[in-house]
Amino acid sequence: MANITIEQVKHVAHLARLALTDEEAEQLTKDLAAIIQYAEQLNELDTENIEPTTHVIDMKNVMRKDEPKEWITQEEALKNAPDHKDGLFRVPAILE
Amino acid sequence: MPLFDHTIKELEEKIHNKEISVQDLVDASFNRIREVDGEIHAFLTLNEENARQKAKELDESEEKSGKLFGMPLGLKDNIVTKGLRTTCASQILDNFHDPLYDATVVQKLQNENGITIGKLNMDEFAMGSTNENSSYTPVRNPWNTDHVPGGSSGGSAAAVAAGEVLFSLGSDTGGSIRQPAAFCGVVGMKPTYGRVSRFGLVAFASSLDQIGPITRTVEDNARVLEVISGLDPMDATSVNLDVPKFTDALTGDVKGLKIGVPKEYLGEGVDPEVKESVMQALKVYESLGATWEEVSIPHAKYAVAAYYLLSSSEASANLARFDGVRYGVRTKNADNMIDMFKKSRSEGFGEEVKRRIMLGTFALSSGYYDAYYKKAQKVRTLIKNDFEKIFENYDVIIGPTTPTTAYKVGEKINDPLLMYVNDITTIPVNLAGAPAITVPCGFSENGLPIGLQIIGKHFDESTVYRTAHAFEQATDYHTKRPQLGGANK
Numbered sequence: 008m009a010n011i012t013i014e015q016v017k018h019v020a021h022l023a024r025l026a027l028t029d030e031e032a033e034q035l036t037k038d039l040a041a042i043i044q045y046a047e048q049l050n051e052l053d054t055e056n057i058e059p060t061t062h063v064i065d066m067k068n069v070m071r072k073d074e075p076k077e078w079i080t081q082e083e084a085l086k087n088a089p090d091h092k093d094g095l096f097r098v099p100a101i102l103e
Numbered sequence: 104m105p106l107f108d109h110t111i112k113e114l115e116e117k118i119h120n121k122e123i124s125v126q127d128l129v130d131a132s133f134n135r136i137r138e139v140d141g142e143i144h145a146f147l148t149l150n151e152e153n154a155r156q157k158a159k160e161l162d163e164s165e166e167k168s169g170k171l172f173g174m175p176l177g178l179k180d181n182i183v184t185k186g187l188r189t190t191c192a193s194q195i196l197d198n199f200h201d202p203l204y205d206a207t208v209v210q211k212l213q214n215e216n217g218i219t220i221g222k223l224n225m226d227e228f229a230m231g232s233t234n235e236n237s238s239y240t241p242v243r244n245p246w247n248t249d250h251v252p253g254g255s256s257g258g259s260a261a262a263v264a265a266g267e268v269l270f271s272l273g274s275d276t277g278g279s280i281r282q283p284a285a286f287c288g289v290v291g292m293k294p295t296y297g298r299v300s301r302f303g304l305v306a307f308a309s310s311l312d313q314i315g316p317i318t319r320t321v322e323d324n325a326r327v328l329e330v331i332s333g334l335d336p337m338d339a340t341s342v343n344l345d346v347p348k349f350t351d352a353l354t355g356d357v358k359g360l361k362i363g364v365p366k367e368y369l370g371e372g373v374d375p376e377v378k379e380s381v382m383q384a385l386k387v388y389e390s391l392g393a394t395w396e397e398v399s400i401p402h403a404k405y406a407v408a409a410y411y412l413l414s415s416s417e418a419s420a421n422l423a424r425f426d427g428v429r430y431g432v433r434t435k436n437a438d439n440m441i442d443m444f445k446k447s448r449s450e451g452f453g454e455e456v457k458r459r460i461m462l463g464t465f466a467l468s469s470g471y472y473d474a475y476y477k478k479a480q481k482v483r484t485l486i487k488n489d490f491e492k493i494f495e496n497y498d499v500i501i502g503p504t505t506p507t508t509a510y511k512v513g514e515k516i517n518d519p520l521l522m523y524v525n526d527i528t529t530i531p532v533n534l535a536g537a538p539a540i541t542v543p544c545g546f547s548e549n550g551l552p553i554g555l556q557i558i559g560k561h562f563d564e565s566t567v568y569r570t571a572h573a574f575e576q577a578t579d580y581h582t583k584r585p586q587l588g589g590a591n592k
Contacts, residue, residue, distance in 0.1 A: 063536030
């Protein structure tokens, strides 16, 4: 696998919704390269015919009834919000 | 003798005989916190008013019922508590003073009349092995405050070791209950994946996370797990199995028990003192009529790499919810919404959390998913198979909980990779979904605790407890106490 570039790191930061300073981007480029290089050792293993484990316990989907239930009120849902107005979460402008 | 040197059962009797009141227990807890928490920083938030009120109510009540009646407990701060601040030791949740509900485990503890004393410090979002990733003052090890308590449930382990609470809950994704419990000389259990509901546990890596108890004795641990286990309609990964009475398994009898000892757990990188303590422990088991043989987990060396890909990928998705919209801290200077997301997250998350979100986002990004995430899931299968194969012939697997004793503060923090590799003994167990406990099995020459790890088959916590208890009863390591704040009264 190719080395990690600073451009890649900046792209991934955008995907992850993180704003990095230039120093942070440089440091993360080094850190990720080292970690990914370490992870490359997994390629020593032939896993062609191995099923991936997505759930470690032998269990089938269990369905429950889909019923409405009292949970939280609108007032409660808003009480920890940094900003709200007229019963809604308020955020900065989405469109210019 | 300090009250918290007694087991839950003994304290229950003392309450029943009116030798002590619940208020005495709660006083003991807050007094001890006042006395020593300035040295170890285990608590982030105290629940003093409510705890004292509850103690008074219990003392006045006619019916003294509940498996944890009046017992003071602490909760890792990634376990959500209604109306009680829950921060995950992160600045992004610094203002989260009023959570809307209790985690299922908290409800269960309350149903049995346990008393929540406060919320315990941790590595931010449970990412770390030293507590140095807490965004508040990091926890120090009660046995020697120049050393770390381990992580990520460092506060949960240190608070129990220091006698601030009788027991605590932690969470374990790659060793975060067992490693700090070993470093602090207490008993820590990671139950089988699915045994305990995770509803209300702030998710780190959902295919690995599991809540479990930290206590001073195996008996107390078994009792607390009985309380918190079981199917929960609010957690689709909790399993529909009867919860055994784990305390009934504590017979002291391990005659004929077959123990497998993985050679990978006693090889390179394992401190000679740790190895010696484990070998001594195996002799104890021999003297009790158990037998042991060397076994192998051939894919153990790949566990750390697979774990960091899987856990970071899942974390990058789970931590997307922290966006400064519905709760938590929002940046003060944003021009538009995307900018607000980015700045709130960047200001709110610490360095290690950002590193793992970046690694996870990279591993899941287009073109890399198969090479990293899926590959790691396949390697996980190989590791799970390694364990299953051993368990065809052995009842439990035993080895050290950690390769070394507690690190010095500052010793490891600067090299993430070096830090990750030290989790080699705990991580494979999470990948396999198996239950595992750590019990004290010795001390290093400089007086730091060493932990013995006992791993069991899926949903066979009973055998794990029986094995741990037999060792505990045959030794006296669990009776040793750290010297903090002068006399440990």
